[in-house]
Amino acid sequence: MRRLFAVALGILTAIGGFVDIGDMVTNALVGSRFGLSLVWVVVTGVIGICVFAEMSGRVAAISGRPTFDLVRERLGPRVGFANLVASMAVTLLTFIAEIGGVALALELASSVNYLLWIPLAGFAVWLVLWRVKFSLMENVFGLLGLSLIVFAVAVWQLGPDWSTLWNDASRPSVPASEDAPTYFYYAVALFGAAMTPYEVFFFSSGGVEERWGPRDLTTMRTNVLVGFPLGGVLSVAIAASTTLVFLPVGVQVDTLGQVGLPVAVSLGKMGLAVALIGFFAATFGAACETGLSVGYSISQYFGWQWGKYVRPREAARFHVVLLLATITGIAVLLTTVDPIKVTEYSVVFSAIALPLTYFPILVVANDPDYMGEKVNGRVANALGSVYLVIVLAAALAAIPLMILTKAGQ
Amino acid sequence: MMGEYVAGRRYDAALHLLDRQIVDPDGRLVAKVDELELADRPDGRLVVTALLTGPGALGPRVGGRIGHWIVAIWRRLRIEPDPMPGRIDVADVVSIDSAVHVGRRRRALEVDGLERWMHYNVVSRIPGAGHDPE
Numbered sequence: 001m002r003r004l005f006a007v008a009l010g011i012l013t014a015i016g017g018f019v020d021i022g023d024m025v026t027n028a029l030v031g032s033r034f035g036l037s038l039v040w041v042v043v044t045g046v047i048g049i050c051v052f053a054e055m056s057g058r059v060a061a062i063s064g065r066p067t068f069d070l071v072r073e074r075l076g077p078r079v080g081f082a083n084l085v086a087s088m089a090v091t092l093l094t095f096i097a098e099i100g101g102v103a104l105a106l107e108l109a110s111s112v113n114y115l116l117w118i119p120l121a122g123f124a125v126w127l128v129l130w131r132v133k134f135s136l137m138e139n140v141f142g143l144l145g146l147s148l149i150v151f152a153v154a155v156w157q158l159g160p161d162w163s164t165l166w167n168d169a170s171r172p173s174v175p176a177s178e179d180a181p182t183y184f185y186y187a188v189a190l191f192g193a194a195m196t197p198y199e200v201f202f203f204s205s206g207g208v209e210e211r212w213g214p215r216d217l218t219t220m221r222t223n224v225l226v227g228f229p230l231g232g233v234l235s236v237a238i239a240a241s242t243t244l245v246f247l248p249v250g251v252q253v254d255t256l257g258q259v260g261l262p263v264a265v266s267l268g269k270m271g272l273a274v275a276l277i278g279f280f281a282a283t284f285g286a287a288c289e290t291g292l293s294v295g296y297s298i299s300q301y302f303g304w305q306w307g308k309y310v311r312p313r314e315a316a317r318f319h320v321v322l323l324l325a326t327i328t329g330i331a332v333l334l335t336t337v338d339p340i341k342v343t344e345y346s347v348v349f350s351a352i353a354l355p356l357t358y359f360p361i362l363v364v365a366n367d368p369d370y371m372g373e374k375v376n377g378r379v380a381n382a383l384g385s386v387y388l389v390i391v392l393a394a395a396l397a398a399i400p401l402m403i404l405t406k407a408g409q
Numbered sequence: 410m411m412g413e414y415v416a417g418r419r420y421d422a423a424l425h426l427l428d429r430q431i432v433d434p435d436g437r438l439v440a441k442v443d444e445l446e447l448a449d450r451p452d453g454r455l456v457v458t459a460l461l462t463g464p465g466a467l468g469p470r471v472g473g474r475i476g477h478w479i480v481a482i483w484r485r486l487r488i489e490p491d492p493m494p495g496r497i498d499v500a501d502v503v504s505i506d507s508a509v510h511v512g513r514r515r516r517a518l519e520v521d522g523l524e525r526w527m528h529y530n531v532v533s534r535i536p537g538a539g540h541d542p543e
Binding site: 065069072077130134301312313314320348370378 | 420428430431437438439440441443462467471472473475476504506507508515523524525527528531532533535537538539540541542543
């Protein structure tokens with residue numbers, strides 16, 4: 001019974017924890033401009049994150065070594081350092097976007113300008129990283145994040161023509177109002193949003209934090225293979241809701257308020273209140289995860305003690321990194337840079353950085369020296385190799401497409 | 410999983426030692442194996458005599474201008490005129506699997522100067538630094 005409870009809790013937090021500011025904004029934006037014609041990318045991205053999260057989780061459970069520890073071991077100090085700098089830059093950008101998202105959610109709930117919320121939101125995130133137990137943090141924000149199910153309810157309440165939606169999603173084509181480069185630019189952005197590198201750093205380090213061993217493999221796999229796809233369903237629900245409300249009138253989603261508007265239209269104030277709780281939980285939870293990921297990666301590269309499983313003073317350098325990352329995030333946001341713009345760039349740069357994370361994982365997951373009998377099977381290797389090609393293609397296409405489309409304008 | 414470390418057994422130093430995590434008897438993370446100290450044996454072969462850690466050992470392996478900077482910053486932060494990298498004698502190594510396990514606690518190894526500085530001057534001054542996460 002307790003085991004069943006643990007599995008259920010794991011799945012629920014995986015669903016609620018899957019969606020972050022990148023998923024919300026990108027899906028809402030894409031829905032308002034391209035309808036459901038890019039759902040195939042979300043499906044591709046969700047399968048990809050399942051493949052690589054399972055691999056990195058398995059490596060962490062069997063060898064006790066999280067992702068960045070192994071990046072340095074496999075790539076050596078020089079290439080590993082370049083990888084660290086690039087991955088860190090992207091994760092920090094995502095962290096900034098998430099704190100901005102928390103402040104925007106608080107603005108929507110309070111009508112107080114988001115800039116005033118930023119120092120408070122940043123401090124609250126740091127306080128959770130400093131003091132709150134890892135599992136409590138994961139469970140609270142993961143479960144609260146489930147309130148985003150309200151988007152699925154909203155789509156149902158809007159009473160769409162399901163066969164048209166299904167046709168748009170299953171027979172993708174570039175909409176008449178958009179050109180092909182823009183379409184593929186947003187395809188890359190959606191892919192980056194679904195497969196963000198920090199999810200793998202966080203997932204594998206979290207496995208070590210929670211002391212996974214070989215016995216936890218089944219639980220871990222269930223969480224990933226059931227939780228992440230259901231999280232992906234929430235992403236698609238957000239896209240579908242903006243498709244129904246904004247696409248017919250030709251309005252592009254540019255603010256977090258617009259992301260929530262379809263819920264307000266179909267379910268009224270109560271629905272919007274639930275959506276705001278979902279926004280807050282999803283961005284706050286992801287801010288904690290990205291902040292920790294910055295600390296995890298730097299510490300793991302240099303071999304420092306890291307993690308919330310020890311007292312903060314026993315991992316002094318790790319906690320100094322967390323503190324500095326939070327201060328940097330607050331400072332950047334206080335320049336009044338638009339958090340939604342930061343989010344849009346963070347998902348594209350995520351796509352560019354993906355091969356840096358995924359290639360070493362695939363190599364180590366095949367190394368019997370670390371994995372013993374639990375090396376990749378045929379299915380994992382076939383999928384892993386196919387995805388390495390996809391990830392490389394997305395990374396190489398990202399910059400040319402960004403220049404060609406002036407970042408999707 | 411892997412064969413236990415056996416004193417005198419031959420290891421591929423680059424594959425089994427370099428860039429691995431060093432872990433102490435309490436399971437605490439000590440450092441990375443940033444470089445190896447080698448010595449000539451009378452028969453002309455090389456043996457590993459110590460694991461070297463810290464930016465002073467890592468910088469030259471990163472190489473280039475960045476490697477140079479890593480070493481320069483590390484030198485500037487040290488008190489000694491000619492600082493040496495952290496050194497863990499190979500006799501302290503207990504076993505090697507996905508990590509290198511040593512027999513002495515990380516404080517006793519004295520290779521974590523920056524960690525101690527951050528501990529005393531920054532982290533311990535924030536309320537709750539000794540809060541037990543369990």
